[in-house]
Amino acid sequence: MPHKNTSDQILETARDLLASEGLAAVSFDAIARRLGCTKQAVLYWYPSKHDLLAAMFLPWLEAEAETAIQSVSGTTRRDEAVEAFVRAIAGFHFEDLDRFRMMYLLPQTIKQSVKASHDAALLDKIHPVTDRMYGALADRLDSDAKGVRQEALAIHSAVLGLLLMFGLADSVRDPLKHNASEMVSALIASLRST
Known part of the structure; x- marks a missing residue:
């Protein structure tokens, strides 16, 4: 080679x-x-698998963040931004559930002793990426409210939770009663401001 x-x-x-x-x-x-x-x-x-995963993870996270940032870039209202963000993140991961599993599930299964020496360097690269992603959404949420970045993180986490359920259903070949599009719309509705 x-x-x-x-x-x-x-x-x-x-x-x-x-x-x-x-x-x-x-x-x-x-x-x-x-x-x-x-x-x-x-x-x-x-x-190690951790080294390989880390090298694969960062470009995927950057692609996810770029997808999210682009999705909210043209929005001006909170609910419009939330809908665009949720649809973009869900679409990005529904496109490749195995990539989603490697990004968000596999790292949880690696023993701490294997990860310890690599975590600091990887986190130094991850934090700016997630900060840009959450910042882009937070900027379009209620700018007067405290905790908009936490709200952006919570919204992202909600999408990942929905994906987790579809990934689980897919892996055991037990389809959910509602399709992905319906559930994405239901999640968006639940996240709308009053």
Whole structure:
């Protein structure tokens, strides 16, 4: 593998595996097989699943944030911004539930001892991204109210919770009684100002 692009090739292969075969297919062995190299060559660049996940996570988070920021950029009223944000975030993740699982569920399953040495550096990159995303929504909420950034975080969390339920239903092949579009609309209605 050429030295210059090896890291990018590994990430691209991991993303391809995720998209084509799902989360369970993303392994160092599978990546090595696809690239025609040894597992050790992959481990050289990403010594742990946490390292690989972190390298995949940040570009996804940046794409999610950019989607959210763009969605509210043309809005002027609170309810309009909330609706645009919820629809954009839901659409971004419904497009790829395996990516959602890797972003928001898999990190919760990695043991603390494995994560500890990497967390500070990763958080230093994550915080500015989430701050931009929450700030863009908060700017369109009631500017006189205290806690608009917390409200923006709560709105994002509500969308992620809805996605969690659809991801769970999808993974056990037990469809919910209401479709995604109906539930996104119901969430938006519940978040409207009085």
